[in-house]
Amino acid sequence: MDVKLGLGLATGMFYHAPAGTALPTDPTAAIPNTWTHVGDVSDAGITLALNKTATNLKNWANKIKRVIMTDHSETIQAPIMDTVEEALKTVVGASNVTTASGVITVNLSDGDLPEQEAFLWVMKDGDDMMMIGCSYGQVSAVDNVTFAPGAAINWTPTITAMGDDGFKLIMKEA
Numbered sequence: 001m002d003v004k005l006g007l008g009l010a011t012g013m014f015y016h017a018p019a020g021t022a023l024p025t026d027p028t029a030a031i032p033n034t035w036t037h038v039g040d041v042s043d044a045g046i047t048l049a050l051n052k053t054a055t056n057l058k059n060w061a062n063k064i065k066r067v068i069m070t071d072h073s074e075t076i077q078a079p080i081m082d083t084v085e086e087a088l089k090t091v092v093g094a095s096n097v098t099t100a101s102g103v104i105t106v107n108l109s110d111g112d113l114p115e116q117e118a119f120l121w122v123m124k125d126g127d128d129m130m131m132i133g134c135s136y137g138q139v140s141a142v143d144n145v146t147f148a149p150g151a152a153i154n155w156t157p158t159i160t161a162m163g164d165d166g167f168k169l170i171m172k173e174a
Helices: 085-092
Strands: 013-018 036-040 047-058 064-077 097-100 103-106 117-125 128-142 157-161 168-172
Touching: 036 085, 064 128, 085 097, 085 103, 085 128
Parallel strands: none
Antiparallel strands: 013 036, 013 117, 047 064, 064 157, 097 103, 117 128, 128 157, 128 168
16 A cells, blocks of 8 residues: 655655665655555554764873764664565565465565665654655564464564665654
């Protein structure tokens, strides 16, 4: 299902596009056709982690004079509550999902990570519209999946931002 509504009308949506696709610049405008709807994010929401490792540089008196960042990574965990072809292709890689005569078959055992893509999430904070995304990202892990009666099946990939740009938050205040 492709949702191409203006962002003021639909929130909690997760999209992907080919790696290198530019992020939209206005969270209240329609999403460009280059982006494909992956699925809805569960009510758990997305979790952004800004992981930074720093080293203290001390002078001869053993006083901290500077702090330098020695490593950093940015990840988002996003529980997708739709078990549909597009969500499965995103989580395990398109090459591991085949569809024939309306039957979807997923190879869950392939050891390769999905290819890099651009990722975008749309959300609302009060009356403010916002989106967060990256032009280059890769699914680097997938949480355990629980199949239980009366519960939605959530596919929760961890997406790592790649390259120099990382994740961008784009917000428009009401």
